[in-house]
Amino acid sequence: MSLIKLFKHKNRKVLFTTPSHSQSFFIVNKFLQFYKHDISETDAHDPVTALAEAETRAAKIYGSKYTKFLTNGSTSGIIAAVLSCVKKGEKVMVWKNAHPCHLNAVKLAGAEPVFYDLPLIDEWGVYGKFDVETLKLTLNSDRIAAIIVTSPSYEGIVSNVSLISDICLANNVRLIVDEAHGALYPFSDRLPKSSVGIADFTVQSLHKTAGGLNPTALLHSQEVNPSDALALINTTSPSYPLLMSIEANINFLNSVRGRKKLNELIDELEMLRSYCENVEFYGDDVTKLLIKKSGLTGFELSEILFEKFGIEDEKTNSVSTMLLSGIGTSKKKIEKLRNALTKL
Ligand SMILES: Cc1ncc(COP(=O)(O)O)c(C=O)c1O
Numbered sequence: 001m002s003l004i005k006l007f008k009h010k011n012r013k014v015l016f017t018t019p020s021h022s023q024s025f026f027i028v029n030k031f032l033q034f035y036k037h038d039i040s041e042t043d044a045h046d047p048v049t050a051l052a053e054a055e056t057r058a059a060k061i062y063g064s065k066y067t068k069f070l071t072n073g074s075t076s077g078i079i080a081a082v083l084s085c086v087k088k089g090e091k092v093m094v095w096k097n098a099h100p101c102h103l104n105a106v107k108l109a110g111a112e113p114v115f116y117d118l119p120l121i122d123e124w125g126v127y128g129k130f131d132v133e134t135l136k137l138t139l140n141s142d143r144i145a146a147i148i149v150t151s152p153s154y155e156g157i158v159s160n161v162s163l164i165s166d167i168c169l170a171n172n173v174r175l176i177v178d179e180a181h182g183a184l185y186p187f188s189d190r191l192p193k194s195s196v197g198i199a200d201f202t203v204q205s206l207h208k209t210a211g212g213l214n215p216t217a218l219l220h221s222q223e224v225n226p227s228d229a230l231a232l233i234n235t236t237s238p239s240y241p242l243l244m245s246i247e248a249n250i251n252f253l254n255s256v257r258g259r260k261k262l263n264e265l266i267d268e269l270e271m272l273r274s275y276c277e278n279v280e281f282y283g284d285d286v287t288k289l290l291i292k293k294s295g296l297t298g299f300e301l302s303e304i305l306f307e308k309f310g311i312e313d314e315k316t317n318s319v320s321t322m323l324l325s326g327i328g329t330s331k332k333k334i335e336k337l338r339n340a341l342t343k344l
Helices: 003-008 029-037 047-062 073-085 100-108 132-141 161-170 227-233 240-254 256-275 298-309 331-342
Strands: 066-070 091-095 112-116 146-150 174-178 201-205 217-221 280-282 288-292 321-324
Touching (some): 003 047, 003 240, 029 240, 047 066, 047 240, 066 073, 066 227, 091 100, 100 112, 100 146, 112 132, 132 161, 161 174, 240 256, 298 321
Parallel strands (some): 091 112, 091 146, 174 201
Antiparallel strands (some): 066 217, 201 217, 288 321
């Protein structure tokens, strides 16, 4: 059974169970379909089995041992990964400027953070790749249980996860990769290589680039089953409409239609890059448009795009501006951006 199929079946039982809206009493009528599909763990529906089977199928698609559907973002995936492999008092390497969930995860595990730096690329105002020498040096002097690496970065800088993984394996260190911004990677050879299947744990936000609803995400694990750790932090009343959307999301990305759409997006973005010769592009991931224009600061570029062309970027620093695209970015939207960039 799958959650998608389960929602197609009409329930014929009379439920005296939660949720109290009984799938037919709508307080917010804009969400009518959402209420209809918002169910609990009743015998009539049995969404627990359907979810387990959907996750098993997803693991096969990704080539991981376990894939868990998350409805509290990559944040919950990082926390569950750390709780799964780190004991109280152990040390975890954490990037100083990482997303706050990394340090929070370490705190929740009662572990000790060992902070590391990343090189700042001054010409772009963004942090660079993970430096394996830092890892080797730290491992020479400290006993580390796990390391959390962000790859890609928000701006699309991708680290050499295979190399990091080899070092971690040789030193019995668990590797957790925050791939929140790389959920499309497993579905195209034209994008950077995904860490799924390489790192012990890989966490991806479906909502950031892969067309998912906020805050859907995935936790992939190669060895350890993260279910117990997830049970520590998850509600016992999950949102099945969101979980079903995750199953449908993965099916779409893995389908011929989904792969074709992703290929077309990459075509459009590559064309945009070659067309807009008056701006510079940087980064390892074509879907993250990290740009700068000579004579303008990143903030000035951002303001011009917003005020003059009605285009809002994702993130800006004093040197460059980053516009994020994803599976839902239309050709029309890219054309609008191309038009604006050529007129700068
Ligand atoms: C690098 C990185 N990791 C993790 C997260 C948390 O992701 P989520 O919003 O899916 O919980 C974010 C969110 O912005 C992020 O940028």
